[in-house]
Amino acid sequence: MICTDCGKAAGGVEDETESEAGWIEGAAILLSVVCVVLVTAFNDWSKEKQFRGLQNRIEQEQKFTVVRGGQVIQIPVAEIVVGDIAQVKYGDLLPADGVLIQGNDLKIDESSLTGESDHVKKTQDKDPMLLSGNPQ
Secondary structure, eight states, rough: OOOHHHHHHHHHHHHHHHHHHHHHHHHHHHHHHHHHHHHHHHHHHHHHHHHHHHHHHHHHEEEEEEEETTEEEEEEEEGOOOTEEEEOTTTTTOOOOOOOOOOEEEEEEEEHHOOOOEEEEBBBTOEEEOSEEEEE
């Protein structure tokens, strides 16, 4: 004998329970996605805030020697303006692009711009353009 009602009764009970509790799965997935998005956004925001603070502190602390109005002064990098004559020493990080006025065996590391690891020799006659980098 084959019982055709046995499967229907059991299946009907499971279907009602699943349909009543089905929204819980969707809500749980939605809640977990929202939590991940909020935690990631907060984490990115806090890292960006720390980076901005560090960058501002470095800009304020880093001094550069320039000739302005006939006087040699040290100023923060953020205060350099067009027309300042920068005195570049070995190991200084050039804060901006410029033109070489006078120099003695100056070599610049332009690897961040060109990708070449070799230092580029700068002279007033052949290649006077100084691009931001590390003098060597």
